[in-house]
Amino acid sequence: MLTDVEVRSKKTEVAITIAILMASIPLFLAFSLLVLSSFSKEMMTNLSLESFRFTIENWINVLQGKLAFTGGIRQNILKYTFNTALVALGVAGVVTLISALSGYALSRMNFRGRKFLLMFLLMLHAFPGVALIVGVYLLYRLSLPSSPSLVTTFSFMYVIVARAALEVPMATWLMKGFFDSIPWEIEWSAIVDGASRIRVWRKILLPLIKPGIAAILLFGFLAGWQDLIYVRTFLVEPTLATYIEANLEAEYSHMPLIAAAGTLYLLPTIIFFLTSQKLLLETHSGGIKG
């Protein structure tokens, strides 16, 4: 690719870089102070170095489920982390499976209503979520199993599928884009030889769009992982999000401890950030190539 390094002025480049760095300071500062505070006896957010006294006590306490240094309130944070991960993995799986199927049909098959369906999916993606959640909750109430022992399992399944549904329209568009980029000739010969579309999809195309599948899995995982509204509305069990929501303002909680819980919750995001930048930028550009 051609670059214009040779013709642009080095000085302006440095000036611009500094300007954006300055603009990013609040963002950078706010996140780093959270992480730093989790390793400190007192909150670091007041920007004074005296407040920083290194300790890993907060982390030990959080992992042991203590909320304060004194008192007997115990919260099983490992269980909450597991719940959060379960929802995230479930959402990732459901979104990927459904969009891998529908994305193929929309990319490769010509049928009546195809254009309409594509436009309709875009409309759904932009549809006000709050207008749906009232109805989604009524549906949940009406379909709740009568036996109390099943309620927890049901609420997990429901929150996973309901949350996944929100991502399906966008994921289908993205998946369609990934299928579009595979040359048609590759599957053509197999179809001529008499293989069914389902077989071609499974044996030939899915292996070819592995990077796309990874991108959608990541997209779904992060959507499920970061969710607050759906888990607090539908899920009986607490997650990291509802734990932070409920305990931040509580009298007894020790602030740096909540910061440690927040950092724990942020950890997967950071890991994906550092390891899969390309995949992230790919999905977040939203499949709109103009």
Place this chain on the structure above:
Amino acid sequence: MKKYSNLFQLSFFLTPALVIIIVFYLLPLVLTVYMSFTPIRNWNTERYLSQFIGSYNYYRIYHMVKYDPIFRQVMINTIIFVLITLIVNVFGGLLISLATYFINEKSSSTLRLVWLLPRMSPIAVYSLVWYYFFHGSEIGTLNSLLLKLGIIDKPIVLGQGVIPWGPWSIIVFINGLVGVSFGMIVFSSALSHIPRELVIAARVDGATNWSISRKILIPMIRWHILYVFTWQLLSLITSYAHTFLLIEWGLVNRDYGTTLSLYVFLTAFGRGEQDQGLAAAAATILAIIGTVLGFLTLKILKFERMIAKPRGDI
């Protein structure tokens, strides 16, 4: 026979998506509209779900718009929030993507990644981070910064004390950053598709970054600007999760921070008296606004023309 098998294969691929759309979009929508004609409250479905009260809930909203100061404030908040945040989103995204366009690839992708944080971090953590930042005591980062610089002599309680611009500026700032990263991603990807030759030729002729942006880059990504503008408009009308937390945690004043979508959520799921009939009526109105705006967006942006016929279908 052939036709039958085609239909079978098509339904194999499309049924899961269609089922999920029907169950989690169309059916809830019907249920929401239905609930708006019932007096349902506190999720007491047995007692209220079969009662029909006509358009009473809509009449209540009409009445509230006219006489209820709290609801009127909700509407003012919504308008201010959506308009200002929209401007921040589009211009902020444009500014960052243009700026990173002019610096070397490596530092620009790192910087862009930092600006993805608001979009990617868990809602609770992102709100937590700004909760500390805007906290109304000495532990608040903004307060301690201003104290250190000697601009103020005691902490200001921005979200509760400085009415109405305190709460407004906090919710605009926090939601604004999330939208900025969306705009930035879209614009950066669009900019990277512009042939570099155009920029180089202009620069050889002595054009500055400013005039390159104004005369070449911005006109070439017009479609994307319109796309971000309309898309953000739609999503701002319905985003409430961060604001919900900040109000619950007491950082932002409830009366001056609540927007229409949060009002719907709180009326249906909030603490204390819940009134799902009223919430459903407001949700229906939001759904109508969303549908009309969404439809207009698709028409204006001519998305239909971008959909090519699938290749080589048999």
